[in-house]
Amino acid sequence: MPTIDTDVTIIGAGPAGLCLARALSGTGLRVAVLERETETALRAPAFDGREIALTQRSVRLLQRLDLWSRLPTDERHPLHEARVFNGASRDALHVGRRFAGAEPLGWLVPNHAIRSAAFECVADASDIELHAGVCVSAVETDAANARVRLEDGRVFASRLLVAADGRFSETRRALGIATRMHDFGRVMLVCRVTHERPHDDIAWEWFDHGQTLARLPLGRAAPDGRRGSVVLTLPVTQMRAVQALDDAAFASEIARRFDGRLGTVSEVGERRIYPLVGAWATCFAATRAALLGDAAVGMHPVTAHGFNLGLLGVERLAEELRTAAASHADPGAPALLARYDRVQRRASAPLHLATRGIVGLFTDDRPPARVLRAGVLRASASFAPFRRLLAAMLADRGPVGSRVTGRRDCPEQDDGRPRKADRW
Numbered sequence: 001m002p003t004i005d006t007d008v009t010i011i012g013a014g015p016a017g018l019c020l021a022r023a024l025s026g027t028g029l030r031v032a033v034l035e036r037e038t039e040t041a042l043r044a045p046a047f048d049g050r051e052i053a054l055t056q057r058s059v060r061l062l063q064r065l066d067l068w069s070r071l072p073t074d075e076r077h078p079l080h081e082a083r084v085f086n087g088a089s090r091d092a093l094h095v096g097r098r099f100a101g102a103e104p105l106g107w108l109v110p111n112h113a114i115r116s117a118a119f120e121c122v123a124d125a126s127d128i129e130l131h132a133g134v135c136v137s138a139v140e141t142d143a144a145n146a147r148v149r150l151e152d153g154r155v156f157a158s159r160l161l162v163a164a165d166g167r168f169s170e171t172r173r174a175l176g177i178a179t180r181m182h183d184f185g186r187v188m189l190v191c192r193v194t195h196e197r198p199h200d201d202i203a204w205e206w207f208d209h210g211q212t213l214a215r216l217p218l219g220r221a222a223p224d225g226r227r228g229s230v231v232l233t234l235p236v237t238q239m240r241a242v243q244a245l246d247d248a249a250f251a252s253e254i255a256r257r258f259d260g261r262l263g264t265v266s267e268v269g270e271r272r273i274y275p276l277v278g279a280w281a282t283c284f285a286a287t288r289a290a291l292l293g294d295a296a297v298g299m300h301p302v303t304a305h306g307f308n309l310g311l312l313g314v315e316r317l318a319e320e321l322r323t324a325a326a327s328h329a330d331p332g333a334p335a336l337l338a339r340y341d342r343v344q345r346r347a348s349a350p351l352h353l354a355t356r357g358i359v360g361l362f363t364d365d366r367p368p369a370r371v372l373r374a375g376v377l378r379a380s381a382s383f384a385p386f387r388r389l390l391a392a393m394l395a396d397r398g399p400v401g402s403r404v405t406g407r408r409d410c411p412e413q414d415d416g417r418p419r420k421a422d423r424w
C-alpha cells in the first residue's frame with residue numbers, strides 16, 4: 001500500500017475538523033480528513049437533539065467559511081436573552097436586553113444542521129481530500145513527520161496531524177497527551193417540544209433543587225414562539241424512569257418539572273440522552289500534532305461554549321497555518337504549535353474553570369450551598385457591570401480572523417512541547 005503525502009492530516013470530520021479543513025482551503029496546503037463514519041452519515045447526519053448556542057463571533061466565522069448561508073433559515077433561531085433561576089425562586093438573573101431590531105445575543109442551530117453544512121463546504125472544496133469510513137490503526141510522530149496508518153494498509157504522512165476526534169479522542173491517547181476527565185455523575189436529556197407559553201426568544205437555565213432544567217427557544221418569537229428544546233439533567237438512576245415514559249406521560253412530566261412555567265407541553269420530539277463527562281487535555285499540542293475542538297477541551301454544556309471554543313481553535317490554528325503557508329514555512333514547526341497551545345489554552349482555561357465552578361455550586365443541594373447559590377445570583381442580578389460582562393461573554397463579539405497575539409518566544413522542551421502543563 002502506498003504512503004500518501006499531505007501537509008495536514010485531520011482525524012475526525014466532526015464540526016471542528018470540517019471547519020478547520022474548510023478554513024485551510026485555498027492556502028495551498030494539501031489537507032486530508034480521515035473519518036470513521038461513512039460518507040452517507042456525514043452528508044445527512046441524524047438529528048441528535050443538540051441545539052448549539054453560537055456566539056456572534058462564531059457566527060461571523062461560519063459566515064467567512066461559507067457555512068452559515070448553507071444552514072436552513074428555519075433552523076437558525078435567534079437568542080435575545082438568557083434568564084437564570086435558582087431553586088424555588090421565580091426571580092431571575094437577566095442576561096442581555098431586548099431592543100427592537102437589536103442584534104441577538106447569539107443563535108441556536110441544531111448540531112446535525114451544522115454538521116451537514118460543514119460537510120457540504122468541504123465537499124465543495126476541490127483541494128481537500130475527505131476519506132470517510134476509514135479505521136485508524138496506528139499514529140506515530142517524530143521530528144520529521146506524523147504518520148497515520150489505516151487498517152486497510154494506507155499510510156498518511158504529513159507535516160502536521162490535527163486530532164479532532166472528540167472528547168474521548170483516541171488520537172490524543174496515541175500521542176501520549178495526558179487528559180483530566182471529569183464525570184459529573186449525571187446525564188442530560190434533550191428534546192424538542194411545543195409549550196403553551198410563548199418563549200419570546202428567551203433561554204432559561206434553572207438550577208432547581210434535585211434537577212437542572214433549561215428551555216431553549218426555537219423558531220421566531222412572533223407570530224408563535226411556542227416551540228422549544230427542553231433540557232433535563234438528572235442522575236442516571238432517576239433519568240431511566242423519565243426515559244421509560246411514553247410521549248404523553250413525558251409531556252406531563254416535563255410540564256410538572258417546570259412547575260407550570262411552560263404551561264402545557266405537547267408534540268414531543270425525539271429524546272436524546274448524553275452522559276456528562278468533561279475533558280481537559282494538559283497540552284493542546286505535541287510533536288507535529290495539535291488538538292482541536294472537544295479533543296482539546298470537552299465542556300459541560302451548561303455554559304453552551306464547547307463548539308464556540310472549538311471554533312476559536314479553528315480560527316487560531318488556521319491563522320497560524322495560513323501565515324506559515326504564505327511564507328512556505330513548516331506547518332508543524334514546534335514554535336507554531338507552542339503558540340497555538342499557549343494562546344488556545346489561555347482562552348479556554350477561564351471558561352472551563354468557570355463552568356466547572358458553576359456546575360459544582362449550582363448542583364450542590366446541601367444547605368450552605370443553597371444559601372451561597374441564592375446569594376451569588378442575587379448579587380449578580382443587582383450588579384449591572386457583571387450582567388454586561390456575562391452578556392459580552394455569551395455573545396463574544398470579538399474579532400474574527402484577528403492575528404494571534406501571544407508572545408512569539410515561547411519556551412519549549414526539546415520535543416517542541418510547551419514547558420508548563422496545567423495544574424488542574
Ligand SMILES: Cc1cc2nc3c(=O)[nH]c(=O)nc-3n(C[C@H](O)[C@H](O)[C@H](O)COP(=O)(O)OP(=O)(O)OC[C@H]3O[C@@H](n4cnc5c(N)ncnc54)[C@H](O)[C@@H]3O)c2cc1C
Pocket residue numbers: 011012013014015016017034035036037050051052053054111134135136164165166167169170171188190274292293294295301304305306307308309310
Ligand atoms: C447536549 C449538548 C449540548 C451542547 N450545546 C452546546 C452549545 O449550546 N454551544 C456550544 O458551543 N457547544 C455545545 N455543545 C458542545 C458541542 O456539541 C461540541 O463541542 C462539538 O460538537 C464538538 O465538535 P468536535 O468536532 O470537536 O467533536 P465531535 O462532534 O465529537 O466530532 C468528532 C468526530 O471524530 C470522529 N472520530 C472519532 N474517533 C475517530 C477515529 N478514531 N478515527 C476517525 N474519526 C473519528 C467522530 O466520528 C466524529 O465525526 C453541546 C454538547 C452537548 C452534548
